[in-house]
Amino acid sequence: MYIAEMYIPAKKKKVKTFIIPSLKLTAVLILLCAVIYPLLVVGIAKTVPSGGDGVTVSYKGQVVGYKDIGQKFTDDKYFWSRPSAVDYNASGSGGSNKGPTNQDYLADVQKRIDTFLVHNPGIKKSDIPVELVTASGSGLDPDISFASATVQVPRIARLRNKTEKKLYELIDKIKERPLFGPEKINVLKLNVALNML
Amino acid sequence: MYYSSAFKLGKDVCMEMLGIIVIFVAMVALSIPLGKYIAKVYAGEVTFLDRIFHPVEKLIYRFLGVDAMCPMTWKQHLVALLTVNLLWFPLTMFVLMNQNWLPLNPDHIAAMSPDLAFHSTISFITNCFQQHYSGETGMSYFSQIFIMFPLFFLTPAVTMSAMAVVFNALKGRATDKLRNFYYYYVRSILWILLPISFVTAIIFLFNGMPMTLQGAHTFTTLQGDTMYVARGPIAAFESIKMLGLDGGGFFGANSAHPFENPNFFTNMIENIFHMLLPVATVFALGFYLNRKKLAWMIFGVMTLGFILLLIPAMNAELKGNPAITQMGINNSMGNMEGKEIRFGTTASAFWSITATSSMNGAVNCMHDSFMPISGGMQMLGIMVNTLYGGVGTGVLGFFIAIILAVFIGSLMIGRSAQFLGKKVGMREIKITMIITLLHPFLSLVGTALACSFPTLTTPTLNNPGFHGFSEMIYEYASASSADGSGFEGLGDNTPWWNITCGFIILFGRYLPIIGAVAIAGMLAGKQYIGDSAGTIKTDNATFGLLVFSLIFVVTALAFFPALAVGPIAEHFSIVTH
Numbered sequence: 215m216y217i218a219e220m221y222i223p224a225k226k227k228k229v230k231t232f233i234i235p236s237l238k239l240t241a242v243l244i245l246l247c248a249v250i251y252p253l254l255v256v257g258i259a260k261t262v263p264s265g266g267d268g269v270t271v272s273y274k275g276q277v278v279g280y281k282d283i284g285q286k287f288t289d290d291k292y293f294w295s296r297p298s299a300v301d302y303n304a305s306g307s308g309g310s311n312k313g314p315t316n317q318d319y320l321a322d323v324q325k326r327i328d329t330f331l332v333h334n335p336g337i338k339k340s341d342i343p344v345e346l347v348t349a350s351g352s353g354l355d356p357d358i359s360f361a362s363a364t365v366q367v368p369r370i371a372r373l374r375n376k377t378e379k380k381l382y383e384l385i386d387k388i389k390e391r392p393l394f395g396p397e398k399i400n401v402l403k404l405n406v407a408l409n410m411l
Numbered sequence: 412m413y414y415s416s417a418f419k420l421g422k423d424v425c426m427e428m429l430g431i432i433v434i435f436v437a438m439v440a441l442s443i444p445l446g447k448y449i450a451k452v453y454a455g456e457v458t459f460l461d462r463i464f465h466p467v468e469k470l471i472y473r474f475l476g477v478d479a480m481c482p483m484t485w486k487q488h489l490v491a492l493l494t495v496n497l498l499w500f501p502l503t504m505f506v507l508m509n510q511n512w513l514p515l516n517p518d519h520i521a522a523m524s525p526d527l528a529f530h531s532t533i534s535f536i537t538n539c540f541q542q543h544y545s546g547e548t549g550m551s552y553f554s555q556i557f558i559m560f561p562l563f564f565l566t567p568a569v570t571m572s573a574m575a576v577v578f579n580a581l582k583g584r585a586t587d588k589l590r591n592f593y594y595y596y597v598r599s600i601l602w603i604l605l606p607i608s609f610v611t612a613i614i615f616l617f618n619g620m621p622m623t624l625q626g627a628h629t630f631t632t633l634q635g636d637t638m639y640v641a642r643g644p645i646a647a648f649e650s651i652k653m654l655g656l657d658g659g660g661f662f663g664a665n666s667a668h669p670f671e672n673p674n675f676f677t678n679m680i681e682n683i684f685h686m687l688l689p690v691a692t693v694f695a696l697g698f699y700l701n702r703k704k705l706a707w708m709i710f711g712v713m714t715l716g717f718i719l720l721l722i723p724a725m726n727a728e729l730k731g732n733p734a735i736t737q738m739g740i741n742n743s744m745g746n747m748e749g750k751e752i753r754f755g756t757t758a759s760a761f762w763s764i765t766a767t768s769s770m771n772g773a774v775n776c777m778h779d780s781f782m783p784i785s786g787g788m789q790m791l792g793i794m795v796n797t798l799y800g801g802v803g804t805g806v807l808g809f810f811i812a813i814i815l816a817v818f819i820g821s822l823m824i825g826r827s828a829q830f831l832g833k834k835v836g837m838r839e840i841k842i843t844m845i846i847t848l849l850h851p852f853l854s855l856v857g858t859a860l861a862c863s864f865p866t867l868t869t870p871t872l873n874n875p876g877f878h879g880f881s882e883m884i885y886e887y888a889s890a891s892s893a894d895g896s897g898f899e900g901l902g903d904n905t906p907w908w909n910i911t912c913g914f915i916i917l918f919g920r921y922l923p924i925i926g927a928v929a930i931a932g933m934l935a936g937k938q939y940i941g942d943s944a945g946t947i948k949t950d951n952a953t954f955g956l957l958v959f960s961l962i963f964v965v966t967a968l969a970f971f972p973a974l975a976v977g978p979i980a981e982h983f984s985i986v987t988h
Binding site: 340 | 423426427429430433471474475476477490491494495498499502518545547548556557560561563564565593596600605608609612613616617619621622623624625627628630631632633634636638639640641642644646647651662663664667668669670673674675676678679731732734735738739740741742743744745746747748749750751752753754755758759774775776777779780781782783873874875876877878881898899900981984985
């Protein structure tokens, strides 16, 4: 049933009569949406395993990072993360925002390919996956693809004196395949597991 | 290699394609019951949340001292709407310019400059949420909580109220008594926005999103670097940011940031929310007016346009950058610059088109680094402005398009224009024309001005050549349509961008709302004459095609010359290289 027609007709209202309710409504909105709503969620957050502070990863009893926040791995003994436009400084975030035809950008990519080849002798250029030489959107991508991990295996096997087979097994163990989503490997988890190998 | 990568890749792409189909189907499957629910909420019918919110609603009305059952004219409705909305201007301005000494600022964030505060304020109170600052370093927790949270709820509620009063006006009867603004506004927040975002925030919490008031965390990484990780009350922020199509990121990287979008599952939910309320409100129109076929016609036209934008964009992204293929590396994952591994190319390209056809503007990848064709498709989505569109504003924009189509269609067959049993007169058509041309006018004049002052604008561009031009036109089209995404390479925190975008957002937001409510209000006041055999039927595929062609013609005539200088030229520069 349509209700408005059952009620008294509108009185002529002046603009002033709208301001008082609007001011009060502002207060109501702040109370509901900026106090009650977030506090309820904070309360529930306390019951979540991480306590709502973000999920951390520890190594030898020390917090070495957040599961979801990528960190810089440039040391040859570790699996590298993807390039980052903000150099994995998680007090900021963002991509390079370079366009696909930007010559500076293409030169950067070429430089990363050359660097990779220098640090990974014996790897063919055509085996370097594009995601390992392009920067992520957040600059904090915690993952690499399967191909980006396997292409680094020969280098790490040599530097750490491990068989390649063992490293492949490690990658398979860390690898995640969410329903519908692409396959991903958390670099921090992989490197922590690598240290414990 | 370890095992055949070509086979694996084919399987990957299939699964990811399936992933986006699931997102779309789930969105439609949720929208229909939600639309029915929204129609009930606005009609004042019984819903299952009445028990909880009815007492709260009564309490609010008593505190306000208004009789929410007292009808309003469309003019009173607009005055109430604008007062509630614009009161936030001085308040937001004050907080942003004084956040340095206000409490809840553990990371010692500085106050905003006046021009940045002006732009941010306008963009927050209008649901645009275009950001010329980066959340980690530009906003204190106090501003995020006491400004962003309420405005995330207020801005969609305001447009939903405008939409609801248009629904109300289109009920076949002659009256100037429309439903009370406060009634729609309070119900939008209590019955629709709060419960859905609360439930979603809990889901997000269990996916590892932080919800804390502690400041940045400093520690030593595995390879020995010192690292700072910014945190915050993100779970509650994120759910309403996506649901209300606000789209303003807690962090600079928005939903590409792992804390704002930690995994593929949260990505699916957030992506569903891109389109959920715009599509649900279309179905709500059908249920409210009892014209379900009309709702399906609108949904069909929107979806057709959406798919036409989606296919070229996905194709270009999956193929990747030919300039990188030439370098001889394995380019099989497509264009991964500015994209995250956990979403992949397919879901990122899909998201970018949903973000720009709905007016959400939250990004999970950086649009600036998309291939020219996909960047062009994103811009087209923003330029058309009614393919799903914003919460409420999507339906309102489409309502304007329908009035235009009714007028032109009736002229073609020599009948007088009529929509839902009401004669469409001269005044309504005039308003329709102005609103239709407003968005191209604002976007293009803005870009033309920016090009006329190269000393102010060219140093802010992040990319040379055609792509730099794309950055400018994207910025203004996004401002005028209240989308809020951007080619974020643009160094837009300068007085020029802050002030021009601020004004464009302001006009681009309120004039269409005022226009649509005015047209509906005028139609409501007219005598109901019903449909005759000669009236144009507005709920069939033929009329849908007419609306679609009109939208296409208007957009094409207005924007294609500009697109030719931006993304199209850039595309051909790659091809000919």
